[in-house]
Amino acid sequence: MTLTQAIKRPTLHEELVDRLRNLVVDDTLKPGEKVPEKELCEAFGVSRTPLREALKVLASEGFVVLQANRGARVARVTRQELEDTFPVISRLEQLAGELACAHLEDAGIADIEARHRDMVQAYHARDRQAYFQANQDIHQALIRGAQNEILESHHKLLAGRVRRARFMVNLSDERWAEAIDEHERMMAKLRARDADGLGQLMKLHMMNKFAAHIKAIDAGGDAEPEG
Amino acid sequence: MTLTQAIKRPTLHEELVDRLRNLVVDDTLKPGEKVPEKELCEAFGVSRTPLREALKVLASEGFVVLQANRGARVARVTRQELEDTFPVISRLEQLAGELACAHLEDAGIADIEARHRDMVQAYHARDRQAYFQANQDIHQALIRGAQNEILESHHKLLAGRVRRARFMVNLSDERWAEAIDEHERMMAKLRARDADGLGQLMKLHMMNKFAAHIKAIDAGGDAEPEG
DNA sequence: TGACTGAATTATGAATTCATAATTACGTTT
DNA sequence: AAACGTAATTATGAATTCATAATTCAGTCA
Known part of the structure; x- marks a missing residue:
């Protein structure tokens, strides 16, 4: 049974990473714009936990910037x-x-x-x-x-x-x-x-x-x- | 007051990202090894939330791999x-x-x-x-x-x-x-x-x-x- | 009228709790 | 005794709660 391929069911935060990244890349979320967790949570119908995990990933990818205690903003391309x-x-x-x-x-x-x-x-x-x-x-x-x-x-x-x-x-x-x-x-x-x-x-x-x-x-x- | 430089107090999860990445890079955590959240939480004295955020970032950087419902493992360099x-x-x-x-x-x-x-x-x-x-x-x-x-x-x-x-x-x-x-x-x-x-x-x-x-x-x- | 102070509100970082998937332990059956 | 199936345990994904930093807004004083 070593050939069994793991079935891929995307976890919630992975899905969110992709969705959010798309929003940034296709310019739906504009550079410099605030990324309010609350609104996005209700928009996607998820709680803050997976959304925040996703934002951390997006930040490491450079699509958003996180300011301590002041949330996330869409990264400006200088x-x-x-x-x-x-x-x-x-x-x-x-x-x-x-x-x-x-x-x-x-x-x-x-x-x-x-x-x-x-x-x-x-x-x-x-x-x-x-x-x-x-x-x-x-x-x-x-x-x-x-x-x-x-x-x-x-x-x-x-x-x-x-x-x-x-x-x-x-x-x-x-x-x-x-x-x-x-x-x-x-x-x-x-x-x-x-x-x-x-x-x-x-x-x-x-x-x-x-x-x-x-x-x-x-x-x-x-x-x-x-x- | 526009010149005021924001004081940089690293947020908990940022700190964890660095620490964990170092553990992987300097081979303290060996490739393929399981990364148990619980142990790391008590080792670092933090709750699971920031640690899990850090693991997500590490995963996007390719240092660990996440398997749904089965946690994180140190990525193998094939x-x-x-x-x-x-x-x-x-x-x-x-x-x-x-x-x-x-x-x-x-x-x-x-x-x-x-x-x-x-x-x-x-x-x-x-x-x-x-x-x-x-x-x-x-x-x-x-x-x-x-x-x-x-x-x-x-x-x-x-x-x-x-x-x-x-x-x-x-x-x-x-x-x-x-x-x-x-x-x-x-x-x-x-x-x-x-x-x-x-x-x-x-x-x-x-x-x-x-x-x-x-x-x-x-x-x-x-x-x-x-x- | 305008700027400053401080309380009220809001939003965020982090801890805790909850539900469920995965793993382990155990007992049954052959 | 080995293998299967099921229950108990554990660990994880996600929601909720809590504490605190930021922001807003009202009130005061110059």
Whole structure:
């Protein structure tokens, strides 16, 4: 009976961690906003204990900040943090690209090709939502294709911190075209299974995305009200 | 009064997270071992609530694994996990090396030089303990020198998972000499502020360390008893 | 009228309690 | 005596309670 796989029934606090993290990542809970335990408890229909456990985890992941005796607030993504995060993400994506070239089956590559076509189509249709989704799927597939759980989990955390819905509205036409071009070249490297080449391009792609964000932030001057 | 710095009185569960993590990292709590809440509560003199919050955080950091209704166990570092972790760490160290070259002041480099000399001295004295300490200090200083908190925190987590005391006993004379040589070359690159060169060497250094660990594990056949 | 003091309220950190799943101990049956 | 089934015990997930730090608000005085 050593083969028996443990049945996975998610415990209450695990469920809450996921739910709350999603609320932060998809920008339902805005940065700097207070996270009142009471309201969330009645919203989710749970007691404070599992919710507080979840908040502690979210805090260690960096999605919320805890102030002693003053509860939790959604973490602000400061410019400094962006500047720290992107170089790290870009290196993780580089590694992912290299490993994906080595580990992906032909079927996996074909699947990414399909999503790439979806993305290009969304680009021509100027469908930001569809583009965003396809883009995310591609990166996700490449990370998964690396078959490295540590890489995947750390990437997921960092990507979650940075991926706030509002960033997408910052996508300029110029940068959008550039990004598409970068993806085309990435696909070529992937088809050729040029591991180092793909890694290099993915790193660059991330750093270019980074530059575009910074530019948009400097131009738009994100209000970032109150504390 | 806007300059008033909030006084930092660590909350109970934060303290516990650190304490418990240390117990795991320094191998006081052995991999696979059960982490009984009751005993730890009376050992630390706290109630179950903060301790359980701490365990949730430790679990999200990967130091313990929680099984529903069956409590927490110290996470085992499997071979697969080592194989996943080292490539990621090596890339983080590579980035750290590049950034450290760019950001470290001369004084910072001099400090690392001093610790390097300590390390070489410990090597010649065959003092594994002192060597280990100096080595860790050097890597730590380089990571800190990168001045990237995201990089630092993620590196710390991964290093903590891998850094179990017993690994040091695996250090063969051959590998030890090799490691010293690698460090010598790293120092040369750092002095020259050759960012890419140092990054490259640090990546390699980590992967060589990785290979040595794997070799030792395969040879020694770590017993890894019970589940 | 506006700023300060202090009580009342609220929210949070932590302890305790409760319900239930898991484990252990025991007795029965073959 | 071994194996199964069931009851007793234990440990855990979650709710509730308690103590205290923060915040709010009313009242006072300049």
